[in-house]
Amino acid sequence: MAANPRTFADVQRTILSAHKESTVEDKMSFYDSWSDLYEQLQRLGFCNFHGVDGSEGMLELAQSKSMYQTLQKCTLGSESLPASSDSYDAVVIVGALSEGQVPYTVLPELHRATKPGGFVCMTTRTNTSNQLYKKQLQAVIEEMEQKGLWERVKVQEVEHWEKATSVHETKQDSKYISGIIYIYRKSRSQD
Ligand SMILES: C[S@@+](CC[C@H](N)C(=O)[O-])C[C@H]1O[C@@H](n2cnc3c(N)ncnc32)[C@H](O)[C@@H]1O
Structure with a gap:
């Protein structure tokens, strides 16, 4: 310890x-x-990290961190995760679930790779242009919760999520756009 x-x-x-x-x-x-x-x-x-991304360049960048045991190219939403079912203590997807990036239909796949009792951590932006995506993402999250596939651990709004690249994306002239973090625990039994 x-x-x-x-x-x-x-x-x-x-x-x-x-x-x-x-x-x-x-x-x-x-x-x-x-x-x-x-x-x-x-x-x-x-200390045991396995990463995926759809971009070779981003995988090379991740490789330079000397942190991952494996890094694999995978287009989320159209390819299965290169992972056995029920195999990861935690599955984390940060900065990639948003309009024009990873489709929210990937959620069952993230859940599949997580061990029963393990965690799925997801983030999305809550700025204007991502509102529809966020609503759809949240509907899938809640549907999976109602089916007993996972339970909510924490949902945290973050006002200063990342620096804005356009003033149209911000509230009250803030320099930041907002975001949200969802942490769910996969159910141990699907009975
Ligand atoms: C804003 S970056 C975030 C990178 C990293 N997760 C971070 O937090 O620094 C978004 C990443 O999502 C990846 N991405 C976008 N759409 C994807 C898809 N459908 N499948 C796999 N990766 C995708 C991009 O290649 C990029 O590396």
């Missing part, structure tokens, strides 16, 4: 706080404060 064990909520708070900082100085100060705890993520057992 780690000398100073951190809970899932601690890790979640740390990661969410990264999105709140605005200036480069704030960001660097945030990483300064995180640096001595950063590798605790590995000590907590987050």
Whole structure:
């Protein structure tokens, strides 16, 4: 066990706080404060990562992080995940579920690859141009919940999700667009 064990909520708070900082100085100060705890993520057992992406260039970038045991090309939504059923403690999809990117029809596939009792973490933007997609995504999430396939652990709105590239995408002249994080736990029994 780690000398100073951190809970899932601690890790979640740390990661969410990264999105709140605005200036480069704030960001660097945030990483300064995180640096001595950063590798605790590995000590907590987050050390076996397998990644997929549809872009060779993004896979090469991920490879340069020396973090993944395997990286494979996969077009989500039209190809199955290169993963056995019920095999991952956690399946995470960040920054890719949105209009024009990964279709929300991929959700059953993310659920399939997750172990019973494991977690599925998904994010999407909540800016104007992604509202319809978000509604459709949420309808699938809720339908799967009603079928007993998974249960909601946490749904967290994040006001400063990422820097906006257009003023039309922001609320009240904010420089940021908003987003949302969904964390669901796969049911242990489908009975
Ligand atoms: C905004 S980037 C986010 C990358 C990374 N997850 C992150 O958080 O930094 C969106 C990623 O989704 C990938 N992507 C978009 N549509 C995809 C699809 N249908 N199948 C697989 N990857 C896709 C892109 O290649 C890109 O790497």
